[in-house]
Amino acid sequence: MTLTFNQEKYRELLITYLPKLIKNEAENEQALAIVGNLMHRERIPEETELYQLLITLIEKFEQENYHFDMTSSCTESLLSFLFEQLNKNKDDLQAFLGLETSVDDILDGRQNITPEQAKKLGAFFHVEPSLFTE
Numbered sequence: 001m002t003l004t005f006n007q008e009k010y011r012e013l014l015i016t017y018l019p020k021l022i023k024n025e026a027e028n029e030q031a032l033a034i035v036g037n038l039m040h041r042e043r044i045p046e047e048t049e050l051y052q053l054l055i056t057l058i059e060k061f062e063q064e065n066y067h068f069d070m071t072s073s074c075t076e077s078l079l080s081f082l083f084e085q086l087n088k089n090k091d092d093l094q095a096f097l098g099l100e101t102s103v104d105d106i107l108d109g110r111q112n113i114t115p116e117q118a119k120k121l122g123a124f125f126h127v128e129p130s131l132f133t134e
Helices: 007-017 023-039 045-066 072-087 088-096 103-107 115-125
Strands: none
Touching: 007 045, 023 045, 023 072, 045 072, 072 088, 072 103, 088 103, 088 115
16 A cells, blocks of 8 residues: 655644744754654654654754764764664664674774665664764
């Protein structure tokens, strides 16, 4: 069964959540809360579209305001946050990635995240792979 995109349902979601450019920390926290809610459940296509839009807005705000450098400490912080949100741990990720990738090497900055690993991390954490690339 193929789900079709329902413009009216998407319009209702947009009216409910009123996504817009994020200009301050409070708005960022509000967007993060919505993303957190959407992240932990199966989404309909319209919710996935809203989810991706909010992630884009959050990324833009955080890049402009936090000046992220994807160093090992940032990667470790991001992964730690995602582990906590999904109630997962390094062993779960290691099992998902397989033997060819060492989670400890990624966390410690001894190994850069490849585009293929970014895709796998995105799938594991149910987020956009671009979160793991520079």
